[in-house]
Amino acid sequence: MNGLAGPLHGLANQEVLRLLKDLTAKLGPHPDKEAVRKYVQDTLASGKVVLGYGHAVLRKTNPRYTCQHFD
Numbered sequence: 001m002n003g004l005a006g007p008l009h010g011l012a013n014q015e016v017l018r019l020l021k022d023l024t025a026k027l028g029p030h031p032d033k034e035a036v037r038k039y040v041q042d043t044l045a046s047g048k049v050v051l052g053y054g055h056a057v058l059r060k061t062n063p064r065y066t067c068q069h070f071d
Contacts, residue, residue, distance in 0.1 A: 016051045019043075 027035050040050050 012051065019051055 023031070023036070023039055027039060031039075043050055
């Protein structure tokens with residue numbers, strides 16, 4: 001029930017890892033702040049999203065919340 005799965009969460013972890021691997025491949029294992037900033041700006045400018053920073057508002061209540069919520 002606590003796993004990341006379903007149409008709104010499926011592959012979220014894998015996509016973040018893919019982004020981090022790509023960043024590391026392009027910038028090396030210890031990039032400076034400016035290099036990361038440029039990478040993020042270039043990623044956004046290309047129409048892609050930067051995953052792992054915040055969460056969109058869900059369009060409907062997540063059923064896991066309903067199961068776990070105690071009154």
